[in-house]
Amino acid sequence: MSVSPIGRETARVDGPLKVTGRAPYAADYHPDGLVYGHLILATVGRGTVREMDVSLAEAAPGVLAVYTPFRSIRIINDFAGRGAENYTVLQDTTVRFRGQIIGLVVADTLERARDAAALVTAEYTSTTPRTSLADSGPGTSPGAEQVLAPGVGSIDEALASAPVTITTTVSQHAQHHVAMEPHATTAVWQDDQLTLYCGSQGPQRHASAIAASLGVEPAKVRVIARYTGGGFGSRVPAWNEAKLCAAAARALGRPLKVVLTREQLFTTVGHRSAVRQTVRLGAESDGRLIALSHESDAEMPAVAGWPLMPAEGTSAVLYRTPNIRIDQRLVTLDTPSTWAMRGPGEAPGAFAVETAFDELATRTGIDPVELRLRNYAVREPLGGRRFSSKYLDQCYRVGAMRFGWDRRPRRPRSRTDGDWLIGMGMATAIYQGGRGSSSARVQFRDDGRVTVASGTSDIGTGAWTMLAVAGADALGLPVAAMVPELGDSALPPGGSAAVGSGATASTVPAVQAACRSAVTALIRAAVENPRSPFHGLDPADVRYRQGRVSSGRRSMGFRDLLRAMGVPDVQAVENTEGIDRDGPYAFQSFGAHFCEVRVHRLTGDIRVSRFTSVFDVGTVINARTARSQLIGGIIWGIGGALLESDPIEPDGRYAAANMADYLVPVNADVPAIDVHWLDHPDPQVSEVGARGLGELGNVGSAAAVGNAVFNATGIRVRDLPITLDKLL
Amino acid sequence: MPVVTQSEGMSRRELLSRSGVVATAVATVPLIGADALAEEAPGEVGVRMTVNGTVTPLTVDPRETLLDVLRERLRLTGTKKGCDRGQCGACTVHVDGERVVSCLTLVATLGGARVTTIEGLADGDRLHPLQQAFIDHDGFQCGFCTPGQIMSAAAVIEDGRARTDDQIREQMSGNICRCSAYPGIVAAVQQARKEMR
Numbered sequence: 007m008s009v010s011p012i013g014r015e016t017a018r019v020d021g022p023l024k025v026t027g028r029a030p031y032a033a034d035y036h037p038d039g040l041v042y043g044h045l046i047l048a049t050v051g052r053g054t055v056r057e058m059d060v061s062l063a064e065a066a067p068g069v070l071a072v073y074t075p076f077r078s079i080r081i082i083n084d085f086a087g088r089g090a091e092n093y094t095v096l097q098d099t100t101v102r103f104r105g106q107i108i109g110l111v112v113a114d115t116l117e118r119a120r121d122a123a124a125l126v127t128a129e130y131t132s133t134t135p136r137t138s139l140a141d142s143g144p145g146t147s148p149g150a151e152q153v154l155a156p157g158v159g160s161i162d163e164a165l166a167s168a169p170v171t172i173t174t175t176v177s178q179h180a181q182h183h184v185a186m187e188p189h190a191t192t193a194v195w196q197d198d199q200l201t202l203y204c205g206s207q208g209p210q211r212h213a214s215a216i217a218a219s220l221g222v223e224p225a226k227v228r229v230i231a232r233y234t235g236g237g238f239g240s241r242v243p244a245w246n247e248a249k250l251c252a253a254a255a256r257a258l259g260r261p262l263k264v265v266l267t268r269e270q271l272f273t274t275v276g277h278r279s280a281v282r283q284t285v286r287l288g289a290e291s292d293g294r295l296i297a298l299s300h301e302s303d304a305e306m307p308a309v310a311g312w313p314l315m316p317a318e319g320t321s322a323v324l325y326r327t328p329n330i331r332i333d334q335r336l337v338t339l340d341t342p343s344t345w346a347m348r349g350p351g352e353a354p355g356a357f358a359v360e361t362a363f364d365e366l367a368t369r370t371g372i373d374p375v376e377l378r379l380r381n382y383a384v385r386e387p388l389g390g391r392r393f394s395s396k397y398l399d400q401c402y403r404v405g406a407m408r409f410g411w412d413r414r415p416r417r418p419r420s421r422t423d424g425d426w427l428i429g430m431g432m433a434t435a436i437y438q439g440g441r442g443s444s445s446a447r448v449q450f451r452d453d454g455r456v457t458v459a460s461g462t463s464d465i466g467t468g469a470w471t472m473l474a475v476a477g478a479d480a481l482g483l484p485v486a487a488m489v490p491e492l493g494d495s496a497l498p499p500g501g502s503a504a505v506g507s508g509a510t511a512s513t514v515p516a517v518q519a520a521c522r523s524a525v526t527a528l529i530r531a532a533v534e535n536p537r538s539p540f541h542g543l544d545p546a547d548v549r550y551r552q553g554r555v556s557s558g559r560r561s562m563g564f565r566d567l568l569r570a571m572g573v574p575d576v577q578a579v580e581n582t583e584g585i586d587r588d589g590p591y592a593f594q595s596f597g598a599h600f601c602e603v604r605v606h607r608l609t610g611d612i613r614v615s616r617f618t619s620v621f622d623v624g625t626v627i628n629a630r631t632a633r634s635q636l637i638g639g640i641i642w643g644i645g646g647a648l649l650e651s652d653p654i655e656p657d658g659r660y661a662a663a664n665m666a667d668y669l670v671p672v673n674a675d676v677p678a679i680d681v682h683w684l685d686h687p688d689p690q691v692s693e694v695g696a697r698g699l700g701e702l703g704n705v706g707s708a709a710a711v712g713n714a715v716f717n718a719t720g721i722r723v724r725d726l727p728i729t730l731d732k733l734l
Numbered sequence: 735m736p737v738v739t740q741s742e743g744m745s746r747r748e749l750l751s752r753s754g755v756v757a758t759a760v761a762t763v764p765l766i767g768a769d770a771l772a773e774e775a776p777g778e779v780g781v782r783m784t785v786n787g788t789v790t791p792l793t794v795d796p797r798e799t800l801l802d803v804l805r806e807r808l809r810l811t812g813t814k815k816g817c818d819r820g821q822c823g824a825c826t827v828h829v830d831g832e833r834v835v836s837c838l839t840l841v842a843t844l845g846g847a848r849v850t851t852i853e854g855l856a857d858g859d860r861l862h863p864l865q866q867a868f869i870d871h872d873g874f875q876c877g878f879c880t881p882g883q884i885m886s887a888a889a890v891i892e893d894g895r896a897r898t899d900d901q902i903r904e905q906m907s908g909n910i911c912r913c914s915a916y917p918g919i920v921a922a923v924q925q926a927r928k929e930m931r
Contacts, residue, residue: 025866025874026852187876187878236876676903
């Protein structure tokens with residue numbers, strides 16, 4: 007009996023290609039006749055392009071074409087309320103935000119395209135853009151949601167009645183995904199068929215969006231995104247650069263590659279909205295909540311984008327309270343498109359509510375862990391549904407023990423080590439644990455291997471390996487016998503995109519279903535094929551087990567069986583449905599973060615010195631990649647707390663639109679991180695019981711850092727990031 | 735309403751012609767094997783460097799960076815462009831045994847240089863100890879920064895400057911990993927360091 011690989015440590019199957027540089031990313035393709043494109047971006051925040059002088063660029067060596075709003079190329083608006091941006095690139099002269107694409111130069115080499123682009127000048131008529139949440143807010147509410155106890159007239163009334171009240175207002179500027187691979191597109195037309203190499207979190211969605219913007223049948227576009235250098239949300243939509251690249255390649259009749267510069271990425275592929283939030287807590291003196299209010303103002307760019315809703319995934323589902331109200335407002339600004347970024351609303355939302363809880367703990371003198379246990383929810387406080395499976399209380403207890411929470415200084419700024427102030431903080435992690443629809447194809451092959459294919463994407467999540475592990479488990483074969491396939495829109499329709507921490511939870515059930523059907527198909531072939539030793543038998547008398555087909559004393563491995571039958575492969579495709587999001591259960595993954603920081607007494611320098619997190623995510627499919635994702639999420643929280651911020655200037659220019667100014671964590675910012683998970687499969691989500699974990703680590707981790715900084719210094723910083731100047 | 739004129743970027747050609755430093759450097763670089771470079775056209779520079787053990791004569795546009803030449807001309811796409819500004823480390827390769835960011839290295843300055851990229855690190859099909867260690871410790875997720883991380887780590891180990899975890903963290907901080915596989919990277923460097931002694 008082979009041991010199932012589910013939950014064990016399986017090395018990434020794509021590892022050897024990635025460590026040798028042989029994994030091809032979008033910009034690594036070199037089709038014959040390739041030419042290069044370089045984008046031109048607007049340098050005013052709002053206005054109109056009056057004219058552009060392209061004469062020098064056109065006369066520059068090697069230049070093949072210069073596209074501008076005045077010399078455009080037809081692209082169709084495919085927004086329909088679901089894309090990222092509501093306008094169509096180069097179809098008019100309006101400048102909607104600073105850094106909008108207003109041109110594309112194509113030349114025979116990269117250097118020539120880049121230089122020629124720098125020769126293009128633009129004249130604008132400009133007006134002052136709206137860039138400030140504070141000046142343009144409060145925003146428009148899509149509708150506040152609330153639950154009030156019988157007899158309570160309003161949330162304000164409930165808060166006013168509470169013996170203890172806390173009001174916490176937190177704020178943060180824009181943040182950026184900063185995937186290491188700049189968005190790149192290599193477009194190759196052959197006859198009227200387009201192959202588009204690009205990074206993508208969902209190649210099938212990508213292909214349909216590109217097809218719509220080009221006005222061609224979806225079947226005419228194939229998106230290949232086998233290796234994607236990070237996504238974090240920024241590779242969910244097909245952005246304008248990809249559409250422009252595809253359209254220009256068609257117009258020129260040449261394969262075209264457009265790679266965005268790092269600086270261009272800051273305004274062209276989405277960002278996490280700036281957001282201001284106010285959490286108000288009303289509690290008994292023993293810490294039990296009477297009321298919770300969570301309000302927010304976030305950007306809604308005039309060009310559309312992702313609405314940042316920080317309360318619905320945090321305060322609305324976290325703690326038991328008889329009175330709760332959330333109001334998530336959106337402020338219209340002339341900023342680049344916002345888009346979901348890892349823990350899109352949850353990461354900022356958890357910073358707000360978990361900071362407020364720390365303030366409540368301080369005010370009431372109750373230990374922060376105990377305070378959370380006293381307010382433990384078994385139902386959604388706003389929606390009222392029971393959780394499918396919840397062991398958050400164990401996360402708190404196990405985490406506290408592993409971390410040594412009992413050694414936390416009770417009084418802020420009371421522990422030192424030389425010139426360093428030591429502090430400890432904790433916070434809760436929560437992220438929806440849903441499962442969507444998916445599809446998979448499983449194929450027994452006459453070389454003794456099995457193809458396990460799904461139209462999903464691996465953006466670093468480990469999906470390649472997940473397919474192999476799920477197939478190996480379902481078929482009782484070694485992981486090494488699996489040949490995973492993904493990242494190709496030509497795979498069976500209905501693959502799960504790598505979004506919402508749901509790709510694994512969605513795809514594993516599809517692989518299992520396809521494996522069962524492939525086994526059925528193999529047995530059917532075995533009894534029907536005249537060259538098969540099982541020919542003529544009743545399929546009910548033929549068994550499949552661990553790669554072998556047997557009946558009575560006859561037994562044969564599937565490879566030999568296929569060869570005997572003269573059949574190269576036997577395959578099956580299955581589609582699986584997701585869980586009902588409006589069904590009886592609320593699906594959430596949970597965790598508890600514990601953090602120790604050291605803050606220099608004289609310089610304010612902040613070092614995260616220890617981190618322990620314990621998670622409840624249902625079944626873990628691959629321990630190795632799961633640990634990496636959880637650790638990555640935690641480090642994102644460290645970055646969010648201490649480093650990441652892009653203030654916008656009044657003219658619409660981002661102040662930190664490069665990797666030297668927009669700081670993300672580097673190796674020296676990160677201590678050893680202790681990640682642990684509980685082993686409680688979720689019986690409601692699927693047979694395998696996996697709920698998903700890609701974003702969970704990033705939720706609450708920034709608050710744990712902030713709470714530790716408060717414990718170390720006695721200073722509560724509510725405007726992120728917590729930089730040393732705020733501690734002096 | 736105000737009218738704004740855009741003329742943001744100076745072309746690199748302009749920069750080269752205006753900047754005495756760069757222009758002089760290009761002109762005075764000793765071009766080893768320049769005799770073999772008869773094809774050199776006006777405005778181009780002949781360079782012979784050794785890439786992964788293979789002598790590689792090239793005639794380059796003086797604007798061409800080592801990164802772009804590796805990727806676009808030699809088709810060694812294992813070296814990645816993450817920022818093109820020396821801010822992220824994804825393009826790290828070795829020049830004469832030292833780690834450099836290839837995006838800030840002009841090929842015109844590399845006459846006679848020995849360049850090693852990620853493609854030249856493994857011994858045939860046998861992975862370099864660092865490559866295996868990165869797999870063993872999951873020192874990557876998306877894999878895009880990985881060639882640069884590994885080339886950086888190889889130089890750091892060779893230098894002998896990184897023994898403790900903290901030293902490794904410091905020495906490897908020029909290589910950004912947005913997936914944040916940092917703990918795995920530190921563990922991988924430690925494992926390989928012991929094997930490479």
